[in-house]
Amino acid sequence: MYDLFFKCFREKVAISNEEEMQIRHYLMPKKLRKKQYLLQEGDPCKYIAFVEKGLLREYSVDESGNEHIFQFAPEGWTISDLFSFLTGEPATYNIDAIEDCELLLISKSAHEELLLQSPKYETYTRLQLTGAYLAMQKRITAIISLPANERYASLTALYPDLLQRVPQHMIASYMGLKPETLSRVRRKIAGS
Amino acid sequence: MYDLFFKCFREKVAISNEEEMQIRHYLMPKKLRKKQYLLQEGDPCKYIAFVEKGLLREYSVDESGNEHIFQFAPEGWTISDLFSFLTGEPATYNIDAIEDCELLLISKSAHEELLLQSPKYETYTRLQLTGAYLAMQKRITAIISLPANERYASLTALYPDLLQRVPQHMIASYMGLKPETLSRVRRKIAGS
DNA sequence: CAATCCCCTTGACATAAGTCAATGCTTTTT
DNA sequence: AAAAAGCATTGACTTATGTCAAGGGGATTG
Incomplete structure (x- = not known):
């Protein structure tokens, strides 16, 4: 259940087994059936979700009822409405499962404690954020050109x-x- | 010359005067005339540039010779080809000055030393990256919807x-x- | 097993955006 | 001051994408 998460983690930052156990303690496993919501627009986003298995989508719905998919998250990806997660504002996106999923959730308090207590976690999230930023940069470039x-x-x-x-x-x-x-x-x- | 940089810095992270002096030591002032390049496609991006004064643009040029502007950077903004800066790969963007500019440059080695030596700098860049990520997220959402x-x-x-x-x-x-x-x-x- | 739902495709037509070319106005250069 | 370059606008036309409507195939459900 935690295999993929720590495999991905170790590809970015080396950690000992003790550190792994410390971090694992903060992860909350959760299963989600196809079509179930992880997050609905208007609710505050309480978790960052790592996808161990399955596939999710993050999307918004406009006034005409059209869905606009912002991101897909297959195995090994992380998904959340980061703005809502960080600020506590109501989410502007929906997240739901395209396939049955196994997730690892990190709550806001877990995230904050981990940042303080585990320099490795801080480095990991920094690299992850950088990677996500660069991917999005490429995507914008593709869209505009x-x-x-x-x-x-x-x-x-x-x-x-x-x-x-x-x-x-x-x-x-x-x-x-x-x-x-x-x-x-x-x-x-x-x-x- | 350094006023705006530390004003922006202090809006995100509180620092003492000693810390400011330590960080200032790594900043390289540079002036750029209108139409001059800060970075040309194909060259490695050696700097992150903070804009004290003036206005720059980051853009790519496609096979048909059309320019696609990816970002504007007025006063208080930071600009670079982050992917090239981090990996050392040749840049895929051009950056040039739309107006005469006063910049503060941070080299790769300065950036790395600062990350190690100054926790405040790490926090600052982390927040900056998060902000840039969220802004880009909004932009994509606008473009697709x-x-x-x-x-x-x-x-x-x-x-x-x-x-x-x-x-x-x-x-x-x-x-x-x-x-x-x-x-x-x-x-x-x-x-x- | 039948009924339903979801999804993809296709056609005819409407709308949005791009292309090419010309013009006039500023700003910059000489 | 004159010439050149850059920029915004406009018109006529082409191309790309959206809209609406219909139909069929395959999976899912009762």
Whole structure:
């Protein structure tokens, strides 16, 4: 249940077994069934969730009822509404499970205590934040500089397995396209 | 010359005068004339730059020669190609001055020494990174969920002074639009 | 096993954004 | 002061994407 988390952790920062036990103490396992919410817009985001197994999505819903997927989180990823988590403000995103999930939750108080007590945890989260920042930077660059068909190509290159696990209309939403448009883009790509 | 930097610093983390002097020691003042490069694509990014005065832009150029502005940096902002800075890889962005600038540069070695020696600096950069991450998160959300005219409105609300200081075609580039399109969007907005 | 739901595709049409070209206004350069 | 360069606007047209509506296939549920 904790394997993947500490595997990912150790890829960034070396820790002893004692340190691992200390950190493990703060992690709260949780299972989530397909379609269940981890977080709903309007509620404060109380946890950072690490995905041991399964797949989640983070998305907002606009006035017209359209969903806009902001992020996918497969195994090994971390997901939360960071702004809400840090400030206590109501969340502006929903997070729910696309597949049955096994998660490790870190509460706000656990997070704060860990930052104070474990320099390794602090380093780890710093590197994680840096990585997330850089990934998002690349994503913005792709959005502002690539047309729809190339955006799709770059996504498939980056997450080849995601397309097998996620319905196509969610991929479309992630790319900021309508399902019909994505379908047509795919047809063009396939036929060339 | 260092006023704004430490003003911004102190808004996030309290420091003593001794700590300020210690940190100041690592900052390298530099002036940049309008249109001069701070960083060119292909070169490694050697510095994080804090803007004491003036205005810069970070942008990439695609195969068709179109510029895509990724970020503006007015007074009080920090700018660099963070990926290149951290990894030593060649930069994928250009950074140049839109106005005459006064900068404070932090080299890679200075950055690393500061992280080790000054917990306050670590906290400061951590908060800064978090802030930048959240800002980018909002930006992506705006891009994937707002049409062009509302994107423009939200930008003008966020950076009202930027529109006075930056040529319109750069604003267009930042929003992922062509100058002609932005001009038409503006006309519609003005006439309504 | 049938009924339902979800998802993808397709067509016809509407709207938004991009392209190309021309013009006039400023600002900068010489 | 004249020439050049940069910038914003506009028109006519093309291309990309969205909208609405219909239909079919496959999975899920009762």
